[in-house]
Amino acid sequence: MRRAVVLFTGDLRLHDHPPLRAALAAADEVVPLFVRDPAVARAGFAAPNRLAFLADCLADLDASLRERGGRLVLREGDPAEQVCGVAAEADADEVHVAAADSGFAQAREDRLRRELTAAGRRLHVHDTVVTAVPPGALTPQGSDHFAVFTPYFRHWSGYRLRDTLPAPRTVRVPDGVRSAPLPKAAPGPVPGGESEARRRLTGWLRGGLASYDRGQDDLAGDRTSRLSAHLHFGTLSPVETVHRARAVGGAGAEAFVRQLCWRDFNRQLLAARPRVSGADYRTRQDRWRTGRAAQADAAAWREGRTGYPVVDAGMRQLREEGWMHNRARLLVASFLTKTLYVDWRVGAAHFLELLVDGDVANNQLNWQWVAGTGTDTRPNRVLNPVAQGRRHDPDGAYVRRWVPELAGVEGAAVHEPWKLPEADRKKYPDRLIELSDGLARFRQARGLEG
Template sequence: MNTSVVLFTADLRLHDHPPLRAASAGGRQVVPLFVRDRGVADAGFAVPNRLAFLADCLRDLDAGLRERGGRLVLRSGEVVEEVCRVAAAADADEVHLAADVSAYAHLREERLRRALEADGRRLHVHDTVTTVVAPGALTPASSDHFAVFTPYFRRWSAQRPRDPLGAPRSLSVPDGVGSERLPSRDALPGVSAGLAAGGEVVARKRLASWLRSGLAAYEERHDDLAGDATSRLSPHLHFGTLSPAELVHRARRAGGPGAEAFVRQLAWRDFHRQVLAARPAVAAADYRTRHDHWRSGRSAEEDAEAWRQGRTGYPVIDAAMRQLRYEGWMHNRGRLLAASFLTKTLYVDWRVGARHFLDLLVDGDLANNQLNWQWVAGTGTDTRPNRVLNPVAQGRRHDPEGAYVRRWVPELAGAPGAAVHEPWKLRGADRVGIGAYPDPVVDLADGLARFRRARSKTDTELHIKNK
């Protein structure tokens, strides 16, 4: 046997792909395989926006492979069974795939290894395909993972990422391995109207544009809601149409404060992955419990639904939530504000918000989503668990002219200047002009007092961030 199978998962690219490079070494034939995992669908993670983006990515990957003499083999079902079937059909002696961090991925990997070995085949798992530094590669003296970002970042920054690999010039795929028809986003219901396109070609164009015209100003503009000055590369990182190692190299090559701030965000991504790899339960359980008794019942659900629909009466929160529904994506500052409002001001369980984000976000990544929600809720790795973000103050700071709010909350298009952030204070014609926009679901002071009581903290113990 002189054939390898490459199992693509969250690494849907040809550039800087260590499994593909290793699988094709020495002129070996390669079967590029993607399995639409039944387990992902059963767990509720196969949502319309990510399925649509995935369809784009698979079509783009297939096109890139065909340009090099290959093709993508698509199967659906249970991953271990499908990989073994393809390996047998191709008479392949080895399978290559990228390492992942979730408990589900680890279990799938071990099951696949045992099944392949029973057939006389080998499994090769490659680190630093979806991360810059492998989870578990950096540990403090007293633990199996870092629980605080700053010391992790210090160690992470001292590592030199591996050199990126070029895309293969040519590939040879054996005959006789059947494939399903590639999916199309056009056939999917429930996709957000403004969902961006996926695929490596789109990703690399976006990256080139970002490096040329966005990176330099990133440090000073990344919180500018109306300016939309973030990279918007997170969906491509989630699906692996871009390599995080390559991004670090190219950002550092550009240099400057913007590049340093951007690289720091990539380090946060690795940080969350090493936490999830070491503590898989944090996907659903508190990393550091605060013994919260989250609100439940009809009133809490009504508040949560107003939050989902972007009708809380707080314009910057509603703008962020409506952006999420329309684009399947949300500005990073908007994510922080929306999460703080739900968990601190409304005192609703972070899992309610995390689930809604995963239902809509095209970059709905388990490690980043769950652990960022916990960071904001105060049950995660944040060393200041009781900070509260004031949506009015934050709106004035990060959307001072109200352009972001007016873009996503058209009811407030006529509200004058910064008054758009407190529409309940408008009077006369200005008040009439906002039509059916709702009053706030809760007074900020009342919400803060409720949160303080719930956490059983004194005023001096709280760190309230109203800026």
């Protein structure tokens, strides 16, 4: 009787799952395993919103396995120790897992390989499980990764994706492999799990994709897929998602696939340079503001009381929904790092505390892109929240939805409440800083004056 272990990480699904399919092809019985690593909590990444989503994902994965005659085995502790222990209990010859990209995941993979090898077992690592194109598969001449998105997207678009794999009909799990109880479901801002992910993807492809190119920046319209958390937890396959979007075709699909490419772009950056999860990809020699005034400004930003309505609307949406519109993410990040001149790591940490889709590669590297320390070819661009609000929320509906103090203000006037009579502002806060003053401070700090 041949047996194998499949270690689920950021790939909590049965459809289009290369490690699971390979294990089922090689073995008579398979142990589907998820390990809750206490190091994740110690590092500050066990945010309540993501834990609630994870509980849904694990429950759904277990239910889907039971429909096929199997079950999910859950363990808690050091991943290498737990995987080796389960492999020994099951007398499994091999372990299958998705390829890693972050420094943390790479170290986990290396240690797991060493310990399995020492025990006479094999580790099989599979690409294109959490990305559509493997990190490192596309490289420019003279470098191990692409540092600019546009040429990466050109090469990525020409890469032949593997075919989508069906979900297995049967999963036989050996008897006697113990499991910890699944985490209890907790109320979260959005439901998780592969069943919900597939329902949402199908609805998006039928109803929202066609107009995505025209509506992706419409703050009030919210014409985005809302699939980011499912892609982060792997309840959706990026390969399958790209295939299905391309099958629909059209300008909306092209714009959506481009956004999926950004995920792969950031992951190939992180895989090549793991340190950028906390350090500048390209330093600008910033001396970010510190001290009480900066801390007070950052607190006002977190709480959505900067005095700039579109910024405050985005921050309040984040706190309420565990999600924020992508255009709003750009605006609030630009405001913190360039108008307030506060370290991008302060903002990235706050996002990771609240975002259901909080992802080290996308979060940290998108923050760096906005801050100008990442891969943006225009590192000193500053987004004007008033101009951006008028452009992407022209009648103010997004602001009125999230800033109730201004709910009675009609039209675009909502973006400049300091011009309104005091009675119309309903105690909405004054601006933290004039935009011109923030711009001058930023330009001086970056040595752009003169």
